[in-house]
Amino acid sequence: MNALEAINLSKTYSDTDGFFLKNKKNIRAVNDISFTLKENQTLGIVGESGCGKSTLARMLVGLLEPSSGTINLQNKNIQQYQRQELGQVIQYVFQDPLSSLNPRKTIYQSLAAPLKYLHQQDNSLIKEKMLSVMGEVGLKEEFLDRYPHEFSGGQAQRIGIARALLADAKILILDEPVSALDVSIQSQVLNLLNDLKRKFNLSFIVISHDLAVVENISDEIAVMYFGDIVEHNSSKEIFQKPRHPYTELLVGSVPELNKQFADISNKNTELPDPANPPLGCSFYSRCSYGSEKCQNTKTPINSTKKLPFVSCFHPL
Amino acid sequence: MINFLKIVAKNRLAAFGGILLLIILTLSILAPILPLKEPNITNTADRFMVPFEGGHILGTDHLGRDLLSRLLWGTQLSLAVGFAAAFIAATFGSILGAIAGFYGQKTDNIIMRFIDMLMAFPYILLALAIVAALGPGLFNALIAVALVNIPFFARNIRGVTVTLANKEFIEAARLSGMSNLRILIVEIFPNLLPMIVIAMSTTVGWMILETAGLSFLGLGSQPPQADLGSMLGEARSALITNPHTSFVPGIMIFCIVIGINLFGDGVRDALDPRLKKGSLIRPLPQTIYEGGDTQPTPSTKLLSVQNLSTQFHVNQDVYQSSNDVSFEIQEGECLGLIGESGSGKSVTALSVTSLVASPPGVIKKGSVNYKNENLLALPYEKLRSIRGNKISYIFQDPLTTLHPLHTIGDQLLEALQAHDSKLSISESISKSKDLLKSVQIPNPDNVWDVYPHQLSGGMRQRVCIAMALINNPELIIADEPTTALDVTVQAQILNILNSLRKERKLSILFISHDFGVISQLCDRVIVMYAGSIVEEGxxxxxxxxxxxxxxxxxxxxxxxxxxxxxxxxxxxGNPPSLNQLPEGCAFANRCQYKQDQCLKGSVPVSSKDNRSYKCFYPVGGTA
Structure with a gap:
């Protein structure tokens, strides 16, 4: 079964110029994206800042409304869910663990919210359930009476994960789950996520700018550039044999031990203007393989959702 | 609560205001049980008695009523009305502001336009109109004063609510299935409370004045009832002949308002989280140095940091951010400094030119030898001629380093002329533009007239690098210059730094948490953990x-x-806190090779050839 399905999803923000003169500009954030997330799988979405990955994440959990396209959660359209129902199906783990916790509430109060409002549990059961989940994510009972500022980043992220688990949702959207953490702590949290996925039959969408993080945790990876999915493939292959020139550039840019400088010094790194997107391939201006076709023809989108997919006329 | 009062009391003026207010409050509350004469009994025979005449401590007014008694009863009434008005205004204003800020869009527009209309009237005129409509009387004056103050609270609270409503924890609450009303009450209100208290503490005084003003005009309290405004009003006609009748209520009003304002400022400062962190305390231009006239050991290297220890003193805690750190940088060398957050790498780098915010930072001991002088002990003027000139910095976030209101060109010129005022403007401009070209900015003329927010992160960081290079420095200290950037941009910035250093024979101290980045750029590396160097080579x-x-x-x-x-x-595991460093090796509790020896005493540094490490049991024997 599909845990989540996105069909031709787009989001444009409209921006009005001036107070009296309504000169509407459409800013493109996500552009005609389709993919599926199968049950018990992890889909990684990777891309650099401004590629639309956070907009996508917020649409998937219902915090933002898509401009067009459909989202199906467990084969049911997202719009048919009430707020309470939706929270029991899909949850979101925020990028900055500290700012996703109310600074004036104890951890107990923050963690009790999903049980109280999504599942109408009584107080007596709340604590029991909470302690069992806290045990799973490696939090101690004495943390319950503390306030968010008393925690380190790693602990706060575990609290965020515990809150998502308490909602009992089977689909989790993880937005940069470890980017606020030190390298030595990052994989502690990633390993925890992998264990939880197996244990509770979860499905994840992990959004990150960090290729290594996404590769580590995902079964499939989609690479986004300027609102488009430019390549979508299994995580085993995508960084080993990149097919899209942008994926190749990303892989080449990651600093690794004993690696020489990639010679990209003179290339353009600017994104196209989102209010005025290019006609053809959005990566054309930075690509060294481009042809006239790339400049003027719309690149393919993955309407059949088959893998591997690459949105390029001249794949590598 | 006791802690809070202690913070307020630290501010002497606030303590004075608090005590003044407490005395006035106690006296007015005790008015019913103090042995006072009846406030409203007239005795025209005793009119206009001066203080201490006929047993009247403060004298009598034009109807022979005891002024002390009227003053205390009047103060009680004025305070009650002032506080009640503040409370009503705060309640309604905050509710309106919170609703407008939280729901936004149309709700916001309707409420705030109504508030704007209220604000458009001069407040005294509005209050007069309200009293005129409802009739004179203290209660109606109270309503009028409360009403005209609602906009102040509504606008303040709305602003705070808008920021709160976009916070992630509010979205998290939504995903937990909470209704909007519940989010407003349970999640947002507790965060608004300090703001409301702050706004109230600074406005109570002003409301007391406004109520007094209405009473003075005869629209507030009606005779024979005394409040401070009406006492002043009644005494007005005898201002010249019997000034004491005016002075008595006048001085009281003065004392109340000054007391409330001083105390209110203290409360505001104590509640403001920015002040708690000390960020509004202006740090000194140069870190406090307690090393006295430590003479650095002479060195042939460009820069030599010797036994540097920098601490932060926050309340009773001492954070040992850099602990007996020594290293050297040669000419043309790129030295990497690696460590995780809180390892003291940035503090060490900032200590080199005494840039650590002080207070709370203190350089306890050590020296920085640059051209046979100890940089830490230099007088400020001399230090300034080195900072940004011979030793310059590049920071992590170029958006916060660049001034948002000046164009790139102006900022480059300023950096250049701060250290070289002899250069002509045209020479400065061409020199700056050449530099922009050398950091691979494609079109320097366009970038020249642009503001920082109009550039992408990568472009901004190039500008910062150009600015760091502008005075031909000998050493650049780059503190995680690529951490905030995307990988493809990071690769370019590293390229630029690498070619610049080769062209110009620059020395770079490159700080990072990523061994991958360090391995590409640096010749040597220092590894820091919990404030100490643990390995170098x-x-x-x-x-x-x-x-x-x-x-x-x-x-x-x-x-x-x-x-x-x-x-x-x-x-x-996790690294230790810098205020509770364990005895022995700080890494021991996370180390797989740990032995009993590692847990006590200090670990000596072993050196061999060009490498050194701080460990009893190095990986792979003696390395």
């Missing part, structure tokens, strides 16, 4: 075989792409 050798277990683990954390089986590596 040429990058190539250390990557081949690290001596310290922490270095070895950190190297394993560098990912290898395209090899999914090579799982990401983590180090179990």
């Amino acid at each position: 040429p990058v190539k050798n250390i990557i081949q075989q690290a001596a310290h277990p922490y270095t070895s683990e950190l190297i394993k954390c560098v990912p290898q792409l395209g090899n999914k089986e090579h799982a990401l590596h983590s180090i179990p």
Whole structure:
């Protein structure tokens, strides 16, 4: 079964110029994206800042409304869910663990919210359930009476994960789950996520700018550039044999031990203007393989959702 | 609560205001049980008695009523009305502001336009109109004063609510199934409370004045009832002949308002989280140095940091951010400084030119030898001629380093002319533009007239690098200059730094948490953990075989792409807090090679050839 399905999803923000003169500009954030997330799988979405990955994440959990396209959660359209129902199906783990916790509430109060409002549990059961989940994510009972500022980043992220688990949702959207953490702590949290996925039959969408993080945790990876999915493939292959020139550039840019400088010094790194997107391939201006076709023809989108997919006329 | 009062009391003026207010409050509350004469009994025979005449301590008014008694009863009434008005205004204003800010859009527009209309009337005129409509009387004056103050609260609270409503914890609450009303009450209100208290404490005084003003005009309290405004009003006609009748209520009003305002400022400062962190205390231009006239050991290197110890004193805690740190940088060398957050790497780098915010930072001991002078002990003027000139910095976030209201060109010129005022403007401009070209900015003329927010992150960081280079420095200290950037941009910035250093024979101290980045750019590397250097040596050798277990683990954390089986590596546990450093080796509790010896005393530094490490049991024997 599909845990989540996105069909031709787009989001444009409209921006009005001036107070009296309504000169509407459409800013493109996500552009005609389709993919599926199968049950018990992890889909990684990777891309650099401004590629639309956070907009996508917020649409998937219902915090933002898509401009067009459909989202199906467990084969049911997202719009048919009430707020309470939706929270029991899909949850979101925020990028900055500290700012996703109310600074004036104890951890107990923050963690009790999903049980109280999504599942109408009584107080007596709340604590029991909470302690069992806290045990799973490696939090101690004495943390319950503390306030968010008393925690380190790693602990706060575990609290965020515990809150998502308490909602009992089977689909989790993880937005940069470890980017606020030190390298030595990052994989502690990633390993925890992998264990939880197996244990509770979860499905994840992990959004990150960090290729290594996404590769580590995902079964499939989609690479986004300027609102488009430019390549979508299994995580085993995508960084080993990149097919899209942008994926190749990303892989080449990651600093690794004993690696020489990639010679990209003179290339353009600017994104196209989102209010005025290019006609053809959005990566054309930075690509060294481009042809006239790339400049003027719309690149393919993955309407059949088959893998591997690459949105390029001249794949590598 | 006691802690809070202690913070308020630290501010002497606030303490004075608080005590003044407390005395006035106690006296007015005790008015019914103090042996006072009846406030409203007239005795025209005793009119206009001066103080201490006929047993009237403060004298009598034009109807022979005891002024002391009227003053205390009147104060009680004025305070009650003032506080009640503040409370009503705060309640309604905050509710309106919170609703407008939280729901936004149309609701916001309707409420705030109504508030704007209220604000458009001069407040005294509005209050007069309200009293005129409802009739004179203290209660109606109270309503009028409360009403005209609602906009102040509504606008303040709306602003705070808008910021809160976009916070992630509100979205988290939504995903937990809470209704909007519940979010407003349970999640947002507790965060608004300090703001409401602050706004109230600064407005009570002003409301008391406004009520007094209405009473003075005869629209508030009606005779024979005394409040401070009406007492002043009644005494007005005798201002010249019997000034004491005016002075008595006048001085009281003065004392109340000054007391409330001083105390209110204290409360505001104590509640403001920015002040708690000390960020509104202006730091000194140069870190406090307690090393006296420590003479640095002479060195042939460009810069030599010797036994540097920098601490932060926050309340009773001492954070040992850099602990007996020594290292040297040669001319043309790129030295990497690696460590995780809180390892003291940035503090160490800022200490070099005394840039650590002070207070709370203090350089306890050590020296920085640059051209046979101790930089830490230099007088400020001399230090300034080196900072940004011979030693310059590049920071992590170029958006906060650049001034948002000046164009790139102006900022470059300023950096140049601050250290070289002899250069003509045209020479400065051409020099700056050449530099922009050398950091690979494609079109320097366009970038020249642009503001920082109009550039992308990568472009901004190039501008910062150009600015750091502008005075031909000998050393650049780059503090995580690529951490906030995307990988493709990071690769370019590293390229630029690398070619610049070769062209100009620059020395670079490059700070990072990523061994991958360090291995590409640096010749040598220093590894810091919990404020101390744990290993030092040429990058190539250390990557081949690290001596310290922490270095070895950190190297394993560098990912290898395209090899999914090579799982990401983590180090179990967390680093220690810098205010509670353990005895012995700080890494021991996370170390797989730990022995009893590691837990006590201090660990000596072992050196061999060009490498050194701080460990009893180095990885792979003696390295």
